[in-house]
Amino acid sequence: MGTKTISLADDAYERLEAAKREGESFSDAVRRLTPGIHLAEYVGVLDEGTADELDTTIAERRAERTDDRRARVRAVADALDERTAEHSSSE
Numbered sequence: 001m002g003t004k005t006i007s008l009a010d011d012a013y014e015r016l017e018a019a020k021r022e023g024e025s026f027s028d029a030v031r032r033l034t035p036g037i038h039l040a041e042y043v044g045v046l047d048e049g050t051a052d053e054l055d056t057t058i059a060e061r062r063a064e065r066t067d068d069r070r071a072r073v074r075a076v077a078d079a080l081d082e083r084t085a086e087h088s089s090s091e
Contacts, residue, residue, distance in 0.1 A: 008016065020029040046054065 016026065016029060016033075019033060020026060021032075024032070
């Protein structure tokens with residue numbers, strides 16, 4: 001594995017140094033402080049009932065947001081139709 005040279009502001013270096021554990025390299029500290037997300041680590045965390053409930057809730061919320069967006073679009077379209085009608089009748 002290669003190495004890279006980076007520049008840090010003094011305050012950033014001090015924060016990293018303070019977070020570094022005894023005997024820990026800066027590379028190891030950065031790895032510990034910035035863990036990658038691996039979705040495979042979460043497989044099986046929820047029981048089937050909870051997972052189903054979560055799926056249902058997500059679907060319901062998405063449907064609500066879709067309905068809200070459609071209502072807002074309809075309201076804007078109606079307002080534009082009214083303005084267009086008012087403008088046309090005043091000519």
